[in-house]
Amino acid sequence: MPVIYNRITLIGLGLIASSMYWSIKRKKLANEVVGYARTHKTREIARKIGLCDRVCETATDAVDGADLVVLCVPVRAMGEVAKTISPALKSYATVSDVGSVKRYVIEQVSEHLPPHVDFVPAHPIAGTEQSGPTSGFAELFENRWCMIVPVEPKNENAIDRLQSFWEAMGSKTVLMNPDHHDLVLAVTSHAPHLIAYTMVGVADDMRRVTDEEVINYSAAGFRDFTRIAASDPIMWRDIFLTNKDATLEILGRFTEELFALQRAIRIGDGNQIQEYLTRTRSIRRGIIEAGQDTSAPNFGRERGSS
Amino acid sequence: MPVIYNRITLIGLGLIASSMYWSIKRKKLANEVVGYARTHKTREIARKIGLCDRVCETATDAVDGADLVVLCVPVRAMGEVAKTISPALKSYATVSDVGSVKRYVIEQVSEHLPPHVDFVPAHPIAGTEQSGPTSGFAELFENRWCMIVPVEPKNENAIDRLQSFWEAMGSKTVLMNPDHHDLVLAVTSHAPHLIAYTMVGVADDMRRVTDEEVINYSAAGFRDFTRIAASDPIMWRDIFLTNKDATLEILGRFTEELFALQRAIRIGDGNQIQEYLTRTRSIRRGIIEAGQDTSAPNFGRERGSS
Numbered sequence: 305m306p307v308i309y310n311r312i313t314l315i316g317l318g319l320i321a322s323s324m325y326w327s328i329k330r331k332k333l334a335n336e337v338v339g340y341a342r343t344h345k346t347r348e349i350a351r352k353i354g355l356c357d358r359v360c361e362t363a364t365d366a367v368d369g370a371d372l373v374v375l376c377v378p379v380r381a382m383g384e385v386a387k388t389i390s391p392a393l394k395s396y397a398t399v400s401d402v403g404s405v406k407r408y409v410i411e412q413v414s415e416h417l418p419p420h421v422d423f424v425p426a427h428p429i430a431g432t433e434q435s436g437p438t439s440g441f442a443e444l445f446e447n448r449w450c451m452i453v454p455v456e457p458k459n460e461n462a463i464d465r466l467q468s469f470w471e472a473m474g475s476k477t478v479l480m481n482p483d484h485h486d487l488v489l490a491v492t493s494h495a496p497h498l499i500a501y502t503m504v505g506v507a508d509d510m511r512r513v514t515d516e517e518v519i520n521y522s523a524a525g526f527r528d529f530t531r532i533a534a535s536d537p538i539m540w541r542d543i544f545l546t547n548k549d550a551t552l553e554i555l556g557r558f559t560e561e562l563f564a565l566q567r568a569i570r571i572g573d574g575n576q577i578q579e580y581l582t583r584t585r586s587i588r589r590g591i592i593e594a595g596q597d598t599s600a601p602n603f604g605r606e607r608g609s610s
Numbered sequence: 611m612p613v614i615y616n617r618i619t620l621i622g623l624g625l626i627a628s629s630m631y632w633s634i635k636r637k638k639l640a641n642e643v644v645g646y647a648r649t650h651k652t653r654e655i656a657r658k659i660g661l662c663d664r665v666c667e668t669a670t671d672a673v674d675g676a677d678l679v680v681l682c683v684p685v686r687a688m689g690e691v692a693k694t695i696s697p698a699l700k701s702y703a704t705v706s707d708v709g710s711v712k713r714y715v716i717e718q719v720s721e722h723l724p725p726h727v728d729f730v731p732a733h734p735i736a737g738t739e740q741s742g743p744t745s746g747f748a749e750l751f752e753n754r755w756c757m758i759v760p761v762e763p764k765n766e767n768a769i770d771r772l773q774s775f776w777e778a779m780g781s782k783t784v785l786m787n788p789d790h791h792d793l794v795l796a797v798t799s800h801a802p803h804l805i806a807y808t809m810v811g812v813a814d815d816m817r818r819v820t821d822e823e824v825i826n827y828s829a830a831g832f833r834d835f836t837r838i839a840a841s842d843p844i845m846w847r848d849i850f851l852t853n854k855d856a857t858l859e860i861l862g863r864f865t866e867e868l869f870a871l872q873r874a875i876r877i878g879d880g881n882q883i884q885e886y887l888t889r890t891r892s893i894r895r896g897i898i899e900a901g902q903d904t905s906a907p908n909f910g911r912e913r914g915s916s
Binding site for chain 2: 431432489502503509513534551561566570583585594603
């Protein structure tokens with residue numbers, strides 16, 4: 305694979321940035337990768353595990369001379385970071401991000417960037433429930449989609465180059481506009497996460513059922529919810545607050561349908577329930593055929609054990 | 611392992627019964643296992659794949675001479691099966707079941723059974739999203755809990771023996787009363803399933819987001835919901851209808867909490883959201899420590915691929 309950017313800077317060294325680093329190195333997509341994290345502790349861990357060729361003490365030092373700067377911090381921290389690094393950005397550098405919300409990030413970041421850099425927002429649809437600098441792995445983006453969300457004024461070269469970069473890390477890429485991105489993610493990610501968090505909270509709160517019972521008998525379905533409800537709270541707080549409208553819209557539809565099903569249960573309408581439950585299988589099949597999940601039972605969790 | 615029952619009959623040959631069969635055979639827990647399924651097609655598949663030592667054409671033939679009869683049919687079919695097999699049951703036989711709802715099953719089945727058999731309801735907390743005679747595997751019950759839910763008049767010997775049987779198949783067992791069972795399962799299984807079905811239904815219904823988008827970008831969280839929403843519709847219809855009160859109670863609490871979080875998002879109360887999201891991680895940790903799930907990221911789904 306040819307080098308795509310001479311120097312890449314990753315700001316914020318969590319799951320996404322660390323996975324990017326390992327992937328960039330494995331595929332040799334840059335000559336140098338520089339990192340920066342807000343806390344001393346994270347910078348020290350990064351240095352210890354060899355995450356990034358260099359870890360800088362300040363964000364401005366880190367972006368110095370970088371051809372690509374990727375903001376990998378929680379959504380509500382992006383504006384501040386953009387403001388800080390702005391004076392230090394090299395001419396014709398590309399600034400990108402990996403935030404799960406796009407309209408808000410574009411509003412917050414764009415105003416701070418100088419005219420001589422290209423801002424090309426992006427969002428890799430990949431992740432695990434784990435977070436922090438030690439959670440990354442080079443294969444995270446393989447066969448996953450990365451959405452590229454161009455903003456005006458468009459620089460086609462900068463967009464193409466960022467697309468090639470993500471494709472070189474194993475992703476499939478697609479161009480999307482910010483509002484549609486935020487709606488799609490509200491459906492496929494933000495509402496499901498809030499719902500999972502809520503269900504886990506309810507179980508934790510039940511006085512007549514102990515936490516031990518919830519834990520022991522979780523194999524009956526509940527444990528699938530707990531994986532995504534173990535994701536980073538700060539990151540998710542920011543997502544819910546900044547993709548408010550789309551998330552609330554989906555939650556509104558969700559409660560409407562849930563009420564209809566609750567009513568069917570209450571009045572004993574077996575046909576309505578069965579019809580609803582039957583409809584959902586084709587979506588699951590589609591996800592497996594598209595290679596976005598495994599067809600092995602229980603996601604291929606080891607049988608019996610663990 | 612010593613033989614625990616001379617002859618076992620499995621009525622209904624789906625995921626649970628087929629897993630029981632392979633486990634019984636591997637551990638040599640019975641001298642003969644006889645099977646029966648309602649449809650000709652399922653009986654033919656069972657014969658073809660060697661599921662059961664003998665597959666009978668009628669339920670009454672199947673239970674003839676059995677020391678243990680296990681009802682593995684959907685919850686609302688159990689009463690009818692009990693009525694059918696009742697005259698053919700051997701004296702001192704044990705009748706059990708694997709239904710996900712216990713109060714209803716006990717009410718429906720008890721009245722049909724003759725006084726000379728022991729009814730010991732049970733519920734193995736194990737399963738996958740797959741169903742049918744070909745979906746079973748011997749390890750399904752290993753390290754999973756099986757709830758034994760005794761009814762009056764209690765025969766301690768019959769209860770002990772059934773407990774030994776489930777333990778021999780690799781399960782941990784616990785005695786529980788029917789109402790508490792139904793409440794615990796409403797929390798850990800029935801409400802989560804209904805919620806997952808609903809979220810998948812909402813995604814499928816959105817006109818502004820295509821099914822293809824939902825499928826492609828499902829790795830953002832949504833796909834975890836689709837696994838349990840792929841479970842057998844008839845089985846789940848019956849569960850919701852027969853554990854109505856507990857399921858509606860949990861759904862009521864769930865919507866209450868969901869509304870509180872929706873409100874926090876609407877008014878931008880970041881602290882309340884963050885606090886809520888932080889609380890749920892300990893439950894996830896507990897599930898992993900109890901060996902009820904894997905700690906590998908993404909449930910240990912294969913990295914990158916699938």
